[in-house]
Amino acid sequence: MKTLEITGEKREDTGKKNAKNLRRNGRVPCILYGGKEQTFFSAEEKSFKNLVYTPDLFEVRLKIEGKEVGAVMQDIQFHPVSDRILHIDFIELIEGKKITVDLPVRLTGNSAGVMEGGQLIQKMRRLRIKALAHAIPEFIEIKIDDLVIGTSIKVEDVDVENIEFIDSPNVVIVRVKAPRELKDIEPEVLDEELEEGEEGAEGIEGEEGAEGAEGVDGKPKEGDGRDGQPKAEGGGNKGGDQKGGDQKGGSGDSN
Template sequence: MSTVVHAKKRKVENHSALTELRQRGFVPAVVYGYKTEATPITINAREYEKALRLDGKNSIVTLEIDGKKLNAVLNEAQKCALKGTLVHLDFLAVNMSDALEVSVPVNLIGDSVGVKEGGILQQPNREVTVKVKPSDIPESIEVDISTLEIGDTLAVGDIRSTSTFEILDTDDFLLVTVSVPTVEVESTEVDEKATSEEIIGAR
């Protein structure tokens, strides 16, 4: 069952009016999509942040707009760079019977063998795009990295066959790399430079 978030229609307002709205604890937003024209709305910031904590950003919410209910998923959230507070929200109204494309975080599990040996773990892409029905949207996709050694990489093609979701990214879409450590090499270069300087100084 989706969380109900109460909203009200609003007029398109200027910057100062939107600032005042946020100061009163509300977030300007817009909803569009399935059988829904783009509609500016206002949402109680505290109520929506509570829903985020309980269900996650990819969950379906029931927007109750002036008594009318519709199912929607968060499409984009803008936050204040300094305070981290919500500034604006975009909601996509959805048909619960139709699959949609959504970005899902990649959650790494396990301890890489290569990292234990000193390798450097990097995650070039932290999300993948999946096609899934709204009720089945995962909060994240777990990827086991425990067998990765130094020099190994892991891409979408490596997890596609074991994933229960249809991943739309290409097989070469890189998710994880375990690279060779560079600290020791740099340290050696510094030591060699210092030794050379000492020899020159002793002459």
């Protein structure tokens, strides 16, 4: 791990009022734990600049009133509006005792899937690990050269000597996403399938037309004009015989 020195002063009063006064004077209230006893101290806010605003993990050499202690930052609180540092927790590094910290993830190499047009998506930028202080590296290195479209690297795929991963083994760290939904269908295969579908549709239409022109037994239908006989047109009148009405004429007697 990288190292950084910070000089602090012990504080006896640990109340909220004292903490506010420290912040007004440009100092940050802190606590150191993990050893035999807890130590409350404060340090200048500007001394944390290289520690806080970086993804790297540092071993901090705390110098508090003549005593030097190795530690790592465990937690930090920011003001919700001004984003200034409110409080920092440090855990003391003790020989032979494992500690839990978050390590940054560094990707190396060129993904084969990205060169094919895929999109690289990094889901995890830090991983929580547990290890002895002297075995903790600066970062977790992950090679992505063999990462192709549709594949991913999970926590269970990463193996670092003397490091125990706290995150779930199934957590995806990085993956390569296809640029479109039809990622598994090649254009040439898709065109062939479309052509086969069109040919099949034409064959079905041709068979249906032939069946419509012939009868079920393959013979011409009756009355369709194909047997040399014209179709009969018109029809006979139905109904009874028409009867003529009697005409009666009147005759006048002439006198």
